[in-house]
Amino acid sequence: MHPDHYRHTELPPSTEYELYFGPNHPGIEGNYALKARLAGDTVVALEADGGYLHRGFEKLMEQRLWIQNIALVPRICVPDPVPMEETYARAVETLGGLEVPERAQWLRMLVLEMSRLTAHLFYFGGHAATVGLYTNMFWGVSDRDRLLDCFEQLTGARVYHMYITPGGVRRDTPPGFLDSLSEVLDYVEGRLPKFDDLFFDNAVLVRRATGTGTMDQAFAIDYGVTGPNLRATGLAHDLRRDYPYLKYAEVEFDVITETAGDAYARTLVRRGEVIESLRILRQVIDKLRSVPGPIRCPLPNPLAWRIPAGDAYTRTESSKGELAYYIVSDGSAKPWRVHVRGPSQMHAVQTLEALCVGARIEDVAQIMFSLDACPPEVDR
Amino acid sequence: MPDYPIYRDPPEQCRTPDAEERSLWGRTLERIADHCRARSLFVLHYCTGCGAIELPPSMTSRFDLERVGMQPMVTPRQADLLLITGYLSVKTLKRVILTYEQMQGPKYVMGFGSCTINGGMYWNSYATVKRLDQYLPVDMYIAGCMPRPEAIQQAFLQLMEKIDSGRAQNWKEYYRRYDHYLGEQQALFGEQFHTPTDVIGEARHYSLFGPETLGEHTAKLAKYDLYHPGQGAVDALEVKR
Amino acid sequence: MSIALQLLLMPLAAFLVGLAMVLMMRKVRASVERRIGPPWYQPLFDIYKLFAKDTQISHGVMHDVAIMMVLGGIICVVLFLPVPGMSGLSAKGDLITLLYLMMVPSLGMALGVGQTANPNGSIGIARALTAMAGYEIPFFICVAGAALHYGTTDLNQILTIQQHGGHLEHWGIVQMPLLAVAALFAVHAMLGKEPFEIYVAPAEIATGPMVEMSGKYLGTLFVMQCFQLFTVSVLYTTLFLGGGFSWFTLLLKAFAVVFISVLVTNVYPRYRTDDVLRWQWKWPTGIALLGLGMVMLQIGR
Amino acid sequence: MNAFDLLLYLALATLLPSLLAPKGRSGGMLTTLAYLLQVWLLFSLLPSVSQGGSVAACLEFAAFGHTIGWQLNGFGWFFALITAVSALIASAYATGGWERQCDHASRLHSLMALNVLAMYLLLGAADLISLFIGWELVSWAGFLLMAAPGGQSVQAALRYLIYALAGALALLTAIVLIEQSSGTIQLDALRGALASLPDGLSWVVLALVFVGFGVKLAMPPFHLWQAPAYGYADGPAAAFLGAISSRMGLFGLCLVLVQMVGLERLVGLALPFSFFDAQSLLAWAAAITLIVPTYIALTQNDARLLLAWHGIGQGGFMLLGLMLGNDLGTAGGLLHVLNHASYQAPLFLAVTAVVYRTGTADLDRLGGLIARMPWAYVTLLLGIIGLAGLPPMNGFVSKWLIYKGLLDAQMPLLFVAAVIGTLGTILSVYKLIHNIFLGQLRAEHREVTDAPWGMTGPMLLIAGFAFISGMLPGLGLYLVEPAAAALGLPMPSFDLSAIHAPNGALDMLVVVSALIGAIGFGALLFLNAGRSYRTQPLDNYAGGHFLTAQTRYQYSHHFYAGLLRVIGPWMRPWLVALEQGSGHFLDLASAASRGLYYHNGLRFLVFGTVVGLLWLLIVV
Incomplete structure (x- = not known):
């Protein structure tokens, strides 16, 4: 039954089709793309398509001085930049044999935990927005802004602080800073019950997030999942406790775990970590009131600062998971090779691809956000 | 016959009648429209680079851009304002060009941060684009890395003023000088580069033809255009046997 | 008032009221989100700007005709909905006609x-129709109950019965409280608000039906939203809240209906498609069936 | 020799042209002309059948001590008119171009003529025997028409045959029972005669009649045969069958239930130990017929099957209206027969046009054809608006009458059931039109064009009628009036454009003009709001990605995935399994009896006699 000019082609029937989440899509975190092959509303296969944010960081860092790179590293992960500075600085300190003064160590813990708070508040908003709860997004972002103000007070910048330098921190706390930070912390703690009402105990959200993107512990370990995502599967693994750096051994905090391993569990772990961060921050503030001292060790002329040949591997528990730098120095003024082990790559590529198979269109964005991956850090 | 227009014949030179030439009624309507456009900017929700991190604070409760009528939109079709929030990698630039072409005029482009102006922090990166206005007509730049919400707001207000007074006409340049922009794009992506959007057809349809709409670069489209098969040799719509 | 004037004024009034409702919606959302929100002229400016776009993309004849159908359909619906002082064409088509015209x-x-040929849009429509299957069933149960209670499907007669004596006791919500509650749930879903907002779902399908809409195409959908808010709230008012003696009381009631919906919407995420159905077929349908039973008992007595 | 005789002779003569001239189009043209004459003859019969009159044919003979004859009254006339017009359109469509792709066109024409003749004989039956003769003829002619294309349609037709045989047996039993209890077989004499039967016997007769005619109407649980049987038939034949064939079951059912038993008796016939009486039982059976096949249609991936399943569902609407017994319900039920034919035929024809051009009706292998086949799209669009029952098409009027009738009869649950059916219809017709005509155009269909005018013309014509009769429902109601009068059912007061009721009226002329006027206003607004540029479908939002023809960018499979997650578990095909099981059982039984026969003839004879005697004992 064909017209004369009918040409047979091999286009398959449209039992499956493709849908593009990103890069220009609100259901995607940053400039990142997911190509989903779907049948009906079920994902048959998902392909993560990164590289949109690739700037060649590791190559750029080889071309810059050790101290110049301080300006570059926070830009690797935009929502949570401080762990980048800390990890890089610690690697340089290990290589260069620098001793960080005690007050500087406490100050670094302060900004690290503040950054974790901002990242988690941002996450609450982001996760809520993927399921249509925009109010929570507005609340989360505006509460985060209070912490950004504290950052500005301390470092002079809202987002990219470049506060941590090899050998210490850039400047000391301005007068009254600790009090105003305490106030903000009280405010954030006071907001948590409201977030509970709106978000964590919301029946619709529980319905949406429970059982979505579930992974078990063995899967998480196989796929290199770290941080809150790993802890949501029940494994109490936290670098701050297990391999303490800075002064984490001297503060009290709990490692939050959940067992379900689904999107809701991941969200709950982050909620718990907000409380723990507040706890740590209060202890740090108390310490800062009493610990005197210099805030950085003396550095040689930065422009001619040569670091002895060798290599260093340092790691930090960032809000996304385990962040590590491997730096090789050949004894020159610039790094010979830098490798960033970002947590997000494991989350946003292989884990996401695996978790989304069999999920629905409705849940792809939610799974992505619940893993809290950071695309610029994936692409670097 | 395909049901979309084919532009094989030489272009007639068209131009939009100047504002003075139109009737009073037309000018009044245009004036009201400009005012509305300025007060109702739909922003494309596309986080091209790290500058996007300061957009949520600008948009949400603290600075609340809805006060001045701005709201985020999702697809290029719906949006008026394309925010290039930070550096563009070459891979992103392709998508941005497509996104820009899919937006409907009047459309505005705003470059965020130093990296859209001169490469900024990534001036020596092999992967990023250094100057945005080589590839797209830009209406407003915000310097800084990263620009603060206050700076962003200031820029938006200036852009609004520019729109309100009818001076934000850069989007027409893209049609009038399409050959130039396409040439820059081809220099970066290779001479086979083209988007599914029919810019030349639109220029003809809306009388936005300029002296540089067609030229040596658009001539290459005739060879490679996959989407307007009447024009070129390659027929993308035909599937391999 | 002459019928020709009514046919002109009714859509105009509906549009203006709808604009105000959109504004209220955005203002309430803004205040729940702890911000100021748009200025009063914002909905109008948005629509004017969209209609004044210089270039816009059409995907084919049906894409254009659809916009005319949307504009025409909603205007036509309003003509059959009696408001104080103007009964329009409501004597020529009853409640059932109105409900079916709303589907046009x-x-x-x-x-x-x-015709825009975007799977995001198609998924959005599939979801919208699925959600329709969800909320129309309880809504039609409520309509059936109301029609049986009033013994008529003529909207003017329904209004007369409720406004008889000017007392509250004849209002539908007093006589049939269960049906009124169930219909309110259905109306909420009909307005496409969270938690029943699956068919727009920006984070999933990039605003679904609106994905390829530019300029006047999108503007028409904005206009449609205005009319939809007006129609649904006034219809609910007519069925259960005794309509309005004057425009003031009518608008008070209609705004109250929208206000309830808007307040609820901002604190919920969206349900999945199938959960929308399950919820609608469980709670509103159950309540409506109970209410229907009570109406049947009253009639039988 | 009156006009009815002429009609029957003409119907017989219609068989000839295509038999005598098997090659070329002249046979088809002559056949079409003959149908045109039949329609004209039927209209000339209108004065004599209106107001309860009837026309007797001279064809009659005596058998079993009864006179067997044929007599056409208003009720039969109404169905006969729809039959003739459907056949006319289908035949014109086939002649207009479709048969160029068909190697058995002449067979199709003659079989359709045979069907028409059989239907006239059924519709004009004057007594139970002629009714049965007509019924059997319709069944067998239908079988032949369904099986004509060969292949999978033969299997479907055979399946139908098994159902039809079972139904015919039940019907025969019912006829014997009726004859035994009332002593006459003349339909006129039987008018209301069954009202006095005792309860038990009434239930038996009702059950037998329900099985006998319900099979043809494909009421659940006898619904499984119809969709494949109609869907896989030749395109024009499918349009003809879908428009009218299964309505013969409705005809028979009404003849017995309304005319012989009477609706008052049905109401009085209470089912023991329950709230149900026979009328509400039948109404609920109709509601189930309305809902179940409609939601099965939702899951179909073949356009023809989807339409065929809908045909079954709409049958439920008609029965539901007629079971109400009030004026609006009657008018709605009967008008729906006409309206349904007027949009089901163009729907099938449009889909056939698509199949004609693309070679497939698989909804996953189509898409975006609106740019290539605009007229088929228009036809399908008008058809689906009618099928979904939205204004301004005529489907809305008949559905409005039924809704209103249900509310007047204070049956809100049935009203809701009807709404549920309508919602299912809206969902699945959108899937139909979306997957065929909207979305991305597939590469292999880039050069497809509309079907030839010979095909497009007839389908547009009938779709146009569906629109006109929606604007002026009086046109249809004038035709319905004789039928209602023949059945003795009340009719609402109506004029050309409006239906009057004290509590809520409908003036379709006003509704349609308002709609058209408003759309015109919308068009004015639209056209004044700046120009738009028509782009090609691959210039589309894909998150920033570049689309190519190789991108699979069409959402069509599992169209209502979310809905089916909820209702899917309810749609487990247990009935299909049951049917297959009983099919296997029949196979086994026939194999066993054949073994019996081959191995020992005498034992088989004894066995057969015993079974036969048992059967007679049960029946008599």
């Missing part, structure tokens, strides 16, 4: 979105 713009939109 939806059908037009569905066809237009289909």
Whole structure:
């Protein structure tokens, strides 16, 4: 039954089709793309398509001085930049044999935990927005802004602080800073019950997030999942406790775990970590009131600062998971090779691809956000 | 016959009648429209680079851009304002060009941060684009890395003023000088580069033809255009046997 | 008032009221989100700007015709909805006609979105129709109950019965409280608000039906939203809240209906498609069936 | 020799042209002309059948001590008119171009003529025997028409045959029972005669009649045969069958239930130990017929099957209206027969046009054809608006009458059931039109064009009628009036454009003009709001990605995935399994009896006699 000019082609029937989440899509975190092959509303296969944010960081860092790179590293992960500075600085300190003064160590813990708070508040908003709860997004972002103000007070910048330098921190706390930070912390703690009402105990959200993107512990370990995502599967693994750096051994905090391993569990772990961060921050503030001292060790002329040949591997528990730098120095003024082990790559590529198979269109964005991956850090 | 227009014949030179030439009624309507456009900017929700991190604070409760009528939109079709929030990698630039072409005029482009102006922090990166206005007509730049919400707001207000007074006409340049922009794009992506959007057809349809709409670069489209098969040799719509 | 004037004034009034409702919606949302929100002229400016776009993309004849169908359909619906002082064409078509006319713009939109050839849009329409199957069932149970209670499907007669004596006791919500509650749930879903907002779902399908809409195409959908808010709230008022003696009371009631919906919407995420159905077929349908039973008992007595 | 005789002779003569001239189009043209004459003859019969009159044919003979004859009254006339017009359109469509792709066109024409003749004989039956003769003829002619294309349609037709045989047996039993209890077989004499039967016997007769005619109407649980049987038939034949064939079951059912038993008796016939009486039982059976096949249609991936399943569902609407017994319900039920034919035929024809051009009706292998086949799209669009029952098409009027009738009869649950059916219809017709005509155009269909005018013309014509009769429902109601009068059912007061009721009226002329006027206003607004540029379908939002023809960018499979997650578990095909099981059982039984026969003839004879005697004992 064909017209004369009918040409047979091999286009398959449209039992499956493709849908593009990103890069220009609100259901995607940053400039990142997911190509989903779907049948009906079920994902048959998902392909993560990164590289949109690739700037060649590791190559750029080889071309810059050790101290110049301080300006570059926070830009690797935009929502949570401080762990980048800390990890890089610690690697340089290990290589260069620098001793960080005690007050500087406490100050670094302060900004690290503040950054974790901002990242988690941002996450609450982001996760809520993927399921249509925009109010929570507005609340989360505006509460985060209070912490950004504290950052500005301390470092002079809202987002990219470049506060941590090899050998210490850039400047000391301005007068009254600790009090105003305490106030903000009280405010954030006071907001948590409201977030509970709106978000964590919301029946619709529980319905949406429970059982979505579930992974078990063995899967998480196989796929290199770290941080809150790993802890949501029940494994109490936290670098701050297990391999303490800075002064984490001297503060009290709990490692939050959940067992379900689904999107809701991941969200709950982050909620718990907000409380723990507040706890740590209060202890740090108390310490800062009493610990005197210099805030950085003396550095040689930065422009001619040569670091002895060798290599260093340092790691930090960032809000996304385990962040590590491997730096090789050949004894020159610039790094010979830098490798960033970002947590997000494991989350946003292989884990996401695996978790989304069999999920629905409705849940792809939610799974992505619940893993809290950071695309610029994936692409670097 | 395909049901979309084919532009094989030489272009007639068209131009939009100047504002003075139109009737009073037309000018009044245009004036009201400009005012509305300025007060109702739909922003494309596309986080091209790290500058996007300061957009949520600008948009949400603290600075609340809805006060001045701005709201985020999702697809290029719906949006008026394309925010290039930070550096563009070459891979992103392709998508941005497509996104820009899919937006409907009047459309505005705003470059965020130093990296859209001169490469900024990534001036020596092999992967990023250094100057945005080589590839797209830009209406407003915000310097800084990263620009603060206050700076962003200031820029938006200036852009609004520019729109309100009818001076934000850069989007027409893209049609009038399409050959130039396409040439820059081809220099970066290779001479086979083209988007599914029919810019030349639109220029003809809306009388936005300029002296540089067609030229040596658009001539290459005739060879490679996959989407307007009447024009070129390659027929993308035909599937391999 | 002459019928020709009414036919002109009714859509105009509906549009203006709808604009105000959109504004209220955005203002309430803004205040729940702890911000100021748009200025009063914002909905109008948005629509004017969209209609004044210099270039816009059409995907084919049906895409264009769909927009005419949407505009025409919603205007036509308003003509059959009696408001104080103006009964329009409501004597020529009853409640059932009105409800089915309300589907014409939806059908037009569905066809237009289909022609845009974007799977996001098609998924959105599939979801919208699925949600329709969800909320129309309880809503039609409520309509059936109301029609049986009043013994008529003529909207003017329904209004007369409720306004008889000017007392509250004749109002539908007093006589049939269960049906009124169930219908309110259905109306909430009909307005496409969270938690029943699956068919727009920006984070999932990039605003679904609106994905390829530019300029006047999108503007028409904005206009449709205005009319939809007006129609649904005034219809609910007519069925259960005794309509309005004057425009003031009518608008008070209609705004109250929208206000309830808007307040609820901002604190919920969206349900999945199938959960929308489950919820609608469980709670509103159950309540409506109980209410229907009570109406049947009253009639039998 | 009156006009009815002429009609029957003409119907017989219609068989000839295509038999005598098997090659070329002249046979088809002559056949079409003959149908045109039949329609004209039927209209000339209108004065004599209106107001309860009837026309007797001279054809009659005596058998079993009864006179067997044929007599056409208003009720039969109404169905006969729809039959003739459907056949006319289908035949014109086939002649207009479709048969160029068909190697058995002449067979199709003659079989359709045979069907028409059989239907006239059924519709004009004057007594139970002629009714049965007509019924059997319709069944067998239908079988032949369904099986004509060969292949999978033969299987479907055979399946139908098994159902039809079972139904015919039940019908025969019912006829014997009726004859035994009332002593006459003349339909006129039987008018209301069954009202006095005792309860038990009434239930038996009702059950037998329900099985006998319900099979043809494909009421659940006898619904499984119809969709494949109609869907896989030749395109024009499918349009003809879908428009009218299964309505013969409705005809028979009404003849017995309304005319012989009477609706008052049905109401009085209470089912023991329950709230149900026979009328509400039948109404609920109709509601189930309305809902179940409609939601099965939702899951179909073949356009023809989807339409065929809908045909079954709409049958439920008609029965539901007629079971109400009030004026609006009657008018709605009967008008729906006409309206359904007027949009089901163009729907099938449009889909056939698509199949004609693309070679497939698989909804996953189509898409975006609106740019290539605009007229088929228009036809399908008008058809689906009618099928979904939205204004301004005529489907809305008949559905409005039924809704209103249900509310007047204070049956809100049935009203809701009807709404549920309508919602299912809206969902699945959108899937139909979306997957065929909207979305991305497939590469292999880039050069497809509309079907030839010979095909497009007839389908547009009938779709146009569906629109006109929606604007002026009086046109249809004038035709319905004789039928209602023949059945003795009340009719609402109506004029050309409006239906009057004290509590809520409908003036379709006003509704349609308002709609058209408003759309015109919308068009004005639209056209004044700046120009738009028509782009090609691959210039589309894909998150920033570049689309190519190789991108699979069409959402069509599992169209209502979310809905089916909820209702899917309810749609487990247990009935299909049951049917297959009983099929296997029949196979086994026939194999066993054949073994019996081959191995020992005498034992088989004894066995057969015993079974036969048992059967007679049960029946008599």
